[in-house]
Amino acid sequence: MANPPVCRIMDYGKFRYEEAQKAKEARRKSIHVTVKEVKFRPKIGKGDFDTKMRHLKEFLEEGHKVKVTLQFRGREVAHPELGRKILDDVIVTLGPTAKVENQARMEGRNMTLVLAPDKKAQDALRKAAEAERNETAAAAAPNEDSETHEDHQPVGDETADTADIVDTVDIVDTAEASVASESATPQASGDE
Numbered sequence: 566m567a568n569p570p571v572c573r574i575m576d577y578g579k580f581r582y583e584e585a586q587k588a589k590e591a592r593r594k595s596i597h598v599t600v601k602e603v604k605f606r607p608k609i610g611k612g613d614f615d616t617k618m619r620h621l622k623e624f625l626e627e628g629h630k631v632k633v634t635l636q637f638r639g640r641e642v643a644h645p646e647l648g649r650k651i652l653d654d655v656i657v658t659l660g661p662t663a664k665v666e667n668q669a670r671m672e673g674r675n676m677t678l679v680l681a682p683d684k685k686a687q688d689a690l691r692k693a694a695e696a697e698r699n700e701t702a703a704a705a706a707p708n709e710d711s712e713t714h715e716d717h718q719p720v721g722d723e724t725a726d727t728a729d730i731v732d733t734v735d736i737v738d739t740a741e742a743s744v745a746s747e748s749a750t751p752q753a754s755g756d757e
Contacts, residue, residue: 598629599629600629600632600679601631603620603621603624603634604634605634605635605636605651606635607641607651614651618658621633621659621680625662625663625682626662626682628682628684629682630679630681630682631679631680631681632680633655633677634675634676634677635669635677637676638674645671645676652669652676661683663681663682663683664682664683
C-alpha cells in the first residue's frame, strides 16, 4: 500500500459503460465455431458423394467443425468395413485442408468422424492457387498483346518461312491429287 493511500475519483456510470463496450468488442471478435453434420450411407452413389463433399469443403472453409455421420440400416451394420472405406475416401478427398479430430468409431447404428479445418494448410493452398492464377495471367498477357497488333509486318525470315509452308502444302495437295487421278484411271481402263 502506498503511504498516504491513493484513490482515484471517477464516474462509475462511465466506468461501467466502458467495461460493457470492451466486453461487447471481445464477443464480436471471438470466433464462433459450430459443428456441422454431413450424413452418408454405405451405398452412396458417386454423384451424391461429390455433392456432400462439396458441402463439407464449404463448411471447413468457413471455419466450422464437421461431424461426418455414416448411417447403417438393417444388415448393413454387419459390414462396418464398408463404412470405414467411405470415411477413408472422405479423408483422402479433403486432403490436407482438414485434420481428423476424432477417429471413426461406431455409436450404435452410426459411425462418426469429426473433422476440423486446418487453417495453415488452407492458407497455403489459397496462396498457391493465387500464385498460379497470377502466373497464368502473366503468361497469357504477352501472348494477347502480340495477337492484338493487326499492323504487325513479318520480318524477313518470317516471310520466307510462311512461303515455304505454303509451297509445302501446295506440293502435298498436288501429290494427293495426282495419286487420286492415277488410281481412278486404271479402274476406268479395267472396266472397259
